[in-house]
Amino acid sequence: MKALLSIVAIPIMLLNAFGGIVSGIWLAILGQWWAIGYGIAGLFVSTTLLGFAMMPGLIFAAPAAMLAERGKLLLAFPLLLLSQLYTYIVVIAWCVLVFIFFMSHSTASLFWPLLIWSYGAALGPLMYMAHREEMAGDHSGAWMTTAFAQLSYIVMAVTAAFTDAALFILAAIFGVLMLLGMLIQTGAAIVMVMEQKRLEMI
Structure with a gap:
């Protein structure tokens, strides 16, 4: 299990660390300053x-x-599920809109730099917000939501790169994966609460 997590985590870490820099330089060389401008502006505005x-x-x-x-x-579970559902819908809408915005401008030469750049533009604000919440001592699961968004975005991007899937199909893939992640996160939260209650009773 640890080996599998490492295999998944390493590419994501590399993408998070160098994806924005590499794709930004790539787009600059191609003269696509509009994409760089929108991406940087989005990082500042989108968090708010x-x-x-x-x-x-x-x-x-x-x-x-x-x-x-x-x-x-039993009473908490449906409310928790609704809370998670709302958060995930916001994340899904944001990531899909960013993906469609950048990839609708792609050409054969711009596909890869725009694809990688869109990842940073979509996930950068979420990673920043999750880090800010963690620094504030809020362990509400924002990092797990962001992790599922990263994995789902990568699957969507890989599908876009190696298939002829339409944008709405790609958006559906992202949405379905995110909703599965939501169920996993909600279940994990319930298990943690139950375990905490069990320990308090000992």
Whole structure:
């Protein structure tokens, strides 16, 4: 299992570390300053916009946390699921829109740099927000959501690179993978709460 995680994690780490730099230089050489401009501007603006967009999810998250603390897991679960669903829908919409925006301008020579650049433009704000929440001591699972978004985006990108799938098919692939990730994350959260309650009873 650890070996499998390492195989998956290493390419993602390399992509996160060097993807933006390499694709940015590549696009600059090709004279595609519009893509660089939109990508950089998006990093500054989108974190605030995404933060506001995700705030309504607290309507479900806050009571879910209170119910879970009281041990009422059956009541907490649907609220937690709704909270996660809302957050994931926002992330899906954001990533798909970024992907479509950049890839709709792609040509044979621009495909790869735009594809890699779009990854950074879409996932960069999410990674920043997750890091900021972690630094603030908020362990709400933002990193897990971001990790699923990274994996789903890579699958969508690879599918786009090696098939002739239409944009809506690619968007559907991303959405389905993200929703599977949501179910896994929600289940993991419930298991953690149950384990915490069990330890408190010992």
